[in-house]
Amino acid sequence: MERRTFLASLSAAAAVASRVPLKATEGPDSGRITLLHTNDTHSRIEPFGPGNGAISGKGGMARRATLVKQLRGQLGSILLLDAGDTFQGTPYFNRYKGRLDYQLMRMIGYDATTLGNHDFDNGVGMLVEAIESMEQLKHRNPPFAFLNCNFDCKGAPALAKRVRPYLVRDFPGVRVGITGVGVAFAGLVASKNHEGISWNDPYESLKPVVKRLREVEKVDLVVVLSHLGYDNKDGAPDDLRMPGQVAGIDAIIGGHSHTFLDAPVKVKQAQGETLVFQVGFGGVNLGRMDFALARGEVKAASGAAMPVVG
Numbered sequence: 001m002e003r004r005t006f007l008a009s010l011s012a013a014a015a016v017a018s019r020v021p022l023k024a025t026e027g028p029d030s031g032r033i034t035l036l037h038t039n040d041t042h043s044r045i046e047p048f049g050p051g052n053g054a055i056s057g058k059g060g061m062a063r064r065a066t067l068v069k070q071l072r073g074q075l076g077s078i079l080l081l082d083a084g085d086t087f088q089g090t091p092y093f094n095r096y097k098g099r100l101d102y103q104l105m106r107m108i109g110y111d112a113t114t115l116g117n118h119d120f121d122n123g124v125g126m127l128v129e130a131i132e133s134m135e136q137l138k139h140r141n142p143p144f145a146f147l148n149c150n151f152d153c154k155g156a157p158a159l160a161k162r163v164r165p166y167l168v169r170d171f172p173g174v175r176v177g178i179t180g181v182g183v184a185f186a187g188l189v190a191s192k193n194h195e196g197i198s199w200n201d202p203y204e205s206l207k208p209v210v211k212r213l214r215e216v217e218k219v220d221l222v223v224v225l226s227h228l229g230y231d232n233k234d235g236a237p238d239d240l241r242m243p244g245q246v247a248g249i250d251a252i253i254g255g256h257s258h259t260f261l262d263a264p265v266k267v268k269q270a271q272g273e274t275l276v277f278q279v280g281f282g283g284v285n286l287g288r289m290d291f292a293l294a295r296g297e298v299k300a301a302s303g304a305a306m307p308v309v310g
């Protein structure tokens with residue numbers, strides 16, 4: 001990378017970091033965690049070209065990799081997450097069937113993603129092939145996880161063994177539980193493309209998983225990767241209503257509606273507050289949410305969208 005470009009992206013990262021004030025609650029039983037996230041990246045391997053309005057020249061997986069690397073250098077504990085719809089949108093998808101997207105995500109160091117409707121566009125078999133190609137890649141980063149708790153994949157064993165309901169990760173002073181939910185197939189995914197997989201209500205599926213994460217796995221922070229949409233006018237389950245329906249979620253990383261938010265929205269719920277965030281689509285922005293915890297409780301939370309620019 002050119003030095004000039006590198007410095008420009010560094011200063012962009014610093015500018016955003018300074019907009020994310022977070023009082024440190026240091027101590028032996030305290031911790032901090034930063035969630036970095038994308039959604040609906042839709043095979044946008046390269047930055048958007050000119051003629052794309054406000055997003056012209058933004059995005060690109062190489063730049064995203066650079067930004068994530070810089071943040072890893074500046075911050076302590078990080079999770080890199082995605083809310084689904086990695087597939088479909090450019091000739092890269094037509095040529096590589098999602099294998100390239102997943103392989104690059106592993107190289108950037110993603111920890112987990114969930115499945116969006118477009119990830120089924122070539123059927124379950126091709127989705128599994130893309131996951132396998134990511135798993136088989138020779139790279140120092142481990143394969144990332146596929147999280148979903150509302151698809152019943154029993155009739156599609158090759159996918160079932162790769163999709164798990166949740167993931168628990170330990171960091172100094174913070175134990176994090178992550179799960180995922182997907183949108184209904186009806187009207188979005190042809191039945192032959194989700195053969196063997198049935199859809200269950202996301203709120204009802206989340207309740208026992210969040211309870212298990214809290215009570216059995218003893219996590220301090222619960223994160224949901226949601227490919228449901230931000231604010232569904234038709235009454236279908238969505239991110240804004242989720243905190244009122246499922247208690248105990250600290251962060252919702254949303255997708256599907258391609259909603260550009262500058263910062264997470266705080267939604268009150270029975271056990272405090274849930275941060276609901278989504279960063280548009282196409283990898284134009286990288287989302288960031290920071291949590292400071294003490295004795296297993298969230299003491300401060302904030303976040304911002306960071307533009308992915310050269």
Ligand SMILES: [Zn+2]
Pocket residue numbers: 085116117118227255256257
């Ligand atoms: Zn979608």
